Amino acid sequence: MNPSNSNLLYNKNFFKGEKRILFFLISWGSYFIVSYNTMFYFLGILPYSTPLLYSAVFIFPIDLFFLLFNLLQKYETLEGERNEILHRILTLNIDSNQNKRYLKSKLNSINTEETLANLEFWMRESKPYLDEKLDLEIASMAIGLTVQQTSELLNSKLGVSFRSYLNSFRITEAKKILKENPETSILSVAYTTGFGSKTAFNVEFKKSTGMSPLQYRQLGETNN
Known part of the structure; x- marks a missing residue:
């Protein structure tokens, strides 16, 4: 991920949260306004108007669309949290023994200092951590290691899990x-x-x- 892509990702994430709130307020705000106007018509407060009478019927599908859209976004958010919890569970055993040496190290043929520096450079220059989908597998591929090697590298050299390492940048x-x-x-x-x-x-x-x-x-x- 080059700096220009990092900036695009930054801007995309920046507006994501605001858009969800804006869509919700506009869609349901419009529906309530139309509904109240229709109610005022039936109460005899407002005069007859065809657009006024049937506007609630036409705007409801639009509101339903925005509701489903927001539910989908919420599902994706919960899915991300679920994956994060699963990751923590899977790495719990490693975290509890992070100060112990690995019985069978997978880093014997690797220059750990250089590889760790490469990972640090990639994180700081490309800012991949701005992407919610960044995980241990993607990071491992970026520096040419396996998932097990990257996990061992961070635990043995820095005493942290990948999730903790990632969140420190965030x-x-x-x-x-x-x-x-x-x-x-x-x-x-x-x-x-x-x-x-x-x-x-x-x-x-x-x-x-x-x-x-x-x-x-x-x-x-x-x-x-």
Whole structure:
């Protein structure tokens, strides 16, 4: 992923959260306005108008479409959280023994320092962590290792799981946005930095900093 693609991904994620809210407000706001106007007609408050009388019938399918669209987006978010939980379960055993040497190392023929530097360079220059779908397999392919090798590399050299390593970059990026763009909503910051939901973002951010994203932003404003 080159820098230009990274910027495109950044912008795409930035507007994702805002669009979901905007679609919801516009669709249901329009439906309620039309419904109230129709109700006022039947109460004799408003005069007869064919568009007014039948507008609720025509706008309902549109609202239904937006509702289904939002449900689909929510499903994708929950699917991402489910995959993250599964990943944590699968790596739990590794995390609990991260300070122990592997009984049968898979890194004997690998220059670990150079490979770790390559991974660091890829993460900082291409910013693949902005993509919610980035996982251990994709990262391993990028640096020419197997999933097992990458996992062992991070655990033996840095003492962290891939998920923790990945989230450290996302949290760093989030801190930057929270400081430099105070008008950006917390939801947009979450999606922009690659998190699948605001809840997951809040949990990881507090785990890393000891405070919520909102508290971090307010602290920065106070210091300024």
